Amino acid sequence: MPERVYNFSPGPGTLPYEVLQQAAKDVVNFNNIGIGLIEMSHRSKEFIAVTDTAEKLLRELLEIPDNYKVLFLQGGASSQFFMVPMNLLGEGKKAAYLNTGTWSKKSIKEAKLFGEIDVVYSSEDTIFDHVPTGDQYQVSDDAEYLYFVSNNTIYGTQFPEMPKSEKMLVSDMSSDILSRKFDVSKFGLIFAGAQKNMGPAGITIVIIRDDLLDRAGETVPTMLNYKTHADKGSMFNTPPCFGIYIVGEVLKWLKKNGGVEGIEKINREKAALLYNMIDSTDYYRGHAQKESRSMMNVNFNLPTPELEAKFIAEATTVGLNGLKGHRSIGGCRASIYNAFPREGVVKLVEFMKEFEANNPA
Amino acid sequence: MPERVYNFSPGPGTLPYEVLQQAAKDVVNFNNIGIGLIEMSHRSKEFIAVTDTAEKLLRELLEIPDNYKVLFLQGGASSQFFMVPMNLLGEGKKAAYLNTGTWSKKSIKEAKLFGEIDVVYSSEDTIFDHVPTGDQYQVSDDAEYLYFVSNNTIYGTQFPEMPKSEKMLVSDMSSDILSRKFDVSKFGLIFAGAQKNMGPAGITIVIIRDDLLDRAGETVPTMLNYKTHADKGSMFNTPPCFGIYIVGEVLKWLKKNGGVEGIEKINREKAALLYNMIDSTDYYRGHAQKESRSMMNVNFNLPTPELEAKFIAEATTVGLNGLKGHRSIGGCRASIYNAFPREGVVKLVEFMKEFEANNPA
Numbered sequence: 001m002p003e004r005v006y007n008f009s010p011g012p013g014t015l016p017y018e019v020l021q022q023a024a025k026d027v028v029n030f031n032n033i034g035i036g037l038i039e040m041s042h043r044s045k046e047f048i049a050v051t052d053t054a055e056k057l058l059r060e061l062l063e064i065p066d067n068y069k070v071l072f073l074q075g076g077a078s079s080q081f082f083m084v085p086m087n088l089l090g091e092g093k094k095a096a097y098l099n100t101g102t103w104s105k106k107s108i109k110e111a112k113l114f115g116e117i118d119v120v121y122s123s124e125d126t127i128f129d130h131v132p133t134g135d136q137y138q139v140s141d142d143a144e145y146l147y148f149v150s151n152n153t154i155y156g157t158q159f160p161e162m163p164k165s166e167k168m169l170v171s172d173m174s175s176d177i178l179s180r181k182f183d184v185s186k187f188g189l190i191f192a193g194a195q196k197n198m199g200p201a202g203i204t205i206v207i208i209r210d211d212l213l214d215r216a217g218e219t220v221p222t223m224l225n226y227k228t229h230a231d232k233g234s235m236f237n238t239p240p241c242f243g244i245y246i247v248g249e250v251l252k253w254l255k256k257n258g259g260v261e262g263i264e265k266i267n268r269e270k271a272a273l274l275y276n277m278i279d280s281t282d283y284y285r286g287h288a289q290k291e292s293r294s295m296m297n298v299n300f301n302l303p304t305p306e307l308e309a310k311f312i313a314e315a316t317t318v319g320l321n322g323l324k325g326h327r328s329i330g331g332c333r334a335s336i337y338n339a340f341p342r343e344g345v346v347k348l349v350e351f352m353k354e355f356e357a358n359n360p361a
Numbered sequence: 362m363p364e365r366v367y368n369f370s371p372g373p374g375t376l377p378y379e380v381l382q383q384a385a386k387d388v389v390n391f392n393n394i395g396i397g398l399i400e401m402s403h404r405s406k407e408f409i410a411v412t413d414t415a416e417k418l419l420r421e422l423l424e425i426p427d428n429y430k431v432l433f434l435q436g437g438a439s440s441q442f443f444m445v446p447m448n449l450l451g452e453g454k455k456a457a458y459l460n461t462g463t464w465s466k467k468s469i470k471e472a473k474l475f476g477e478i479d480v481v482y483s484s485e486d487t488i489f490d491h492v493p494t495g496d497q498y499q500v501s502d503d504a505e506y507l508y509f510v511s512n513n514t515i516y517g518t519q520f521p522e523m524p525k526s527e528k529m530l531v532s533d534m535s536s537d538i539l540s541r542k543f544d545v546s547k548f549g550l551i552f553a554g555a556q557k558n559m560g561p562a563g564i565t566i567v568i569i570r571d572d573l574l575d576r577a578g579e580t581v582p583t584m585l586n587y588k589t590h591a592d593k594g595s596m597f598n599t600p601p602c603f604g605i606y607i608v609g610e611v612l613k614w615l616k617k618n619g620g621v622e623g624i625e626k627i628n629r630e631k632a633a634l635l636y637n638m639i640d641s642t643d644y645y646r647g648h649a650q651k652e653s654r655s656m657m658n659v660n661f662n663l664p665t666p667e668l669e670a671k672f673i674a675e676a677t678t679v680g681l682n683g684l685k686g687h688r689s690i691g692g693c694r695a696s697i698y699n700a701f702p703r704e705g706v707v708k709l710v711e712f713m714k715e716f717e718a719n720n721p722a
Contacts, residue, residue, distance in 0.1 A: 005395035034366035074435035082582035201602030221443035240563030
């Protein structure tokens with residue numbers, strides 16, 4: 001096999017090659033101190049500098065206001081599905097949720113354990129092929145927050161703009177954080193598993209507004225209270241050190257490559273290349289409605305499941321990997337996160353043209 | 362600095378050098394498939410093989426009976442402090458706890474949220490300088506389990522043998538799992554953060570008896586129910602892939618080096634070298650009572666705090682790192698987990714002799 005293939009995996013997703021190369025050195029001997037990155041005390045000055053750098057860069061790149069804390073946690077976005085309502089709701093409290101795919105559905109299920117959940121919009125009837133516009137739902141006055149998943153990995157949809165609401169927003173941005181500019185100050189809480197746009201699996205970033213840290217009740221276990229981690233700079237217990245390090249390196253790479261504004265431009269170009277290809281023929285059909293199309297996950301079908309299987313298999317032989325759609329909806333999916341190179345998208349488009357020519361419906 | 366120093370860090374702790382070197386290759390290009398280990402889908406056949414290997418080796422090395430499940434979780438041992446009682450206790454249920462240090466104390470605090478906790482022994486009065494023998498406490502008939510921390514990292518104590526009880530045992534083995542033989546079948550549940558004897562921070566191993574998987578109530582969030590992870594082979598959500606991989610590599614190294622029986626022999630030799638040195642002079646004083654001494658963490662004091670500071674500083678200059686005791690009790694601590702080489706212990710003993718000669722009390 002070649003030194004490196006184009007990896008369209010939906011997550012864990014492709015990372016910048018230079019980050020992997022740097023990690024290879026540091027895992028064995030961090031900064032030439034004679035100790036590997038993953039065997040270093042998390043309380044050493046060297047590791048504290050790693051954490052500080054990662055946080056500083058995230059604050060800079062997302063323009064996070066000072067009244068927000070950044071937490072490096074474990075347990076994946078799936079743990080945030082219950083931690084958010086466990087910390088922010090409680091007996092008699094209410095929140096509004098937008099149901100736009102598998103991950104919002106799962107978070108609604110967990111939230112119901114901790115409060116009254118008002119599902120103010122659902123696109124489930126049309127197999128989650130779109131996200132709502134602001135006039136399609138209403139958030140009641142007594143809701144604590146409006147929850148939504150900014151990008152739906154499985155169905156390839158994305159909110160073209162963040163929802164507007166008088167209530168604070170809470171969002172699962174696992175699959176599109178750092179891919180485009182947005183205003184953090186409209187949010188009470190943002191969380192994201194790192195393994196798509198920021199780093200490896202095993203680390204979750206939480207950005208939380210200061211005043212929300214005191215909401216958890218007495219019965220919340222210490223480790224599940226955001227305040228525990230906020231008060232100790234994510235070092236209440238041993239943090240996911242390797243993950244924090246990789247996130248820091250990815251953020252250095254992102255800053256060097258134009259930051260969020262710079263990558264957003266490239267992301268729009270990459271997505272346009274693929275959607276233009278899809279729209280230019282009836283052979284490929286996109287799953288998402290046009291206004292809801294994701295820049296991160298491009299889902300499409302071929303004329304038959306047999307052709308889809310052949311497409312995925314042949315693509316793999318030319319170094320285009322991971323194009324199989326999620327098992328719940330099938331078809332093909334090209335995940336083109338921040339670190340996915342433009343050349344790989346160009347190569348996929350060429351392959352799509354050739355495949356169509358060689359395999360008429 | 363030299364290519365590699367002797368790293369006495371209490372955790373994350375030193376790992377086998379050959380594991381780090383292998384990881385460096387795989388992080389960039391796993392098994393030459395053209396994709397790095399940390400950007401590989403957790404559902405790819407390559408990564409499923411990584412997980413299967415790690416589980417198979419753990420089962421083999423610890424002789425885990427077939428009626429136990431092995432789970433790869435996140436959140437550290439600290440998350441098990443509440444997950445254990447959340448899953449195994451509940452309204453009106455009771456458990457017995459042995460309080461032998463900081464980590465048992467913290468787990469007692471969390472357990473009280475979920476049941477009646479009977480602290481049947483505490484060594485807190487003597488600054489946790491020992492663990493109890495079986496005749497020093499009694500477990501009541503209505504206790505669901507007897508909980509203990511097999512090795513107390515901070516105070517350098519260890520149960521010389523696992524407690525015997527008619528009730529099932531539950532143990533936090535974060536700092537001595539795989540360091541010595543023991544009978545898994547006496548346990549209902551064993552957990553261990555990996556970052557001392559098994560791998561990097563960010564992965565926790567849970568070994569749980571099958572029949573305990575159905576105990577969690579309806580109000581337990583999906584991610585906090587052991588059954589969720591048992592039913593899906595630790596792949597309900599994206600697992601801590603890098604951690605699972607490193608654990609697998611460490612287990613391969615352990616198997617090659619004589620397995621648990623082989624490493625236990627070496628661990629006993631390493632500890633004896635240090636304790637013999639301490640016992641041969643009044644200059645160094647051990648913290649733990651002799652019968653409770655840990656093979657993993659050797660705590661000792663010098664005649665004055667000033668000499669301790671000088672000792673730690675000078676040791677660092679000759680490549681003996683991480684000897685500072687925990688902030689809660691001060692002094693010195695040499696953590697000599699499985700992967701810590703015997704030569705490093707010999708070098709420390711020589712250094713201790715020289716330091717004593719050059720710095721009379």
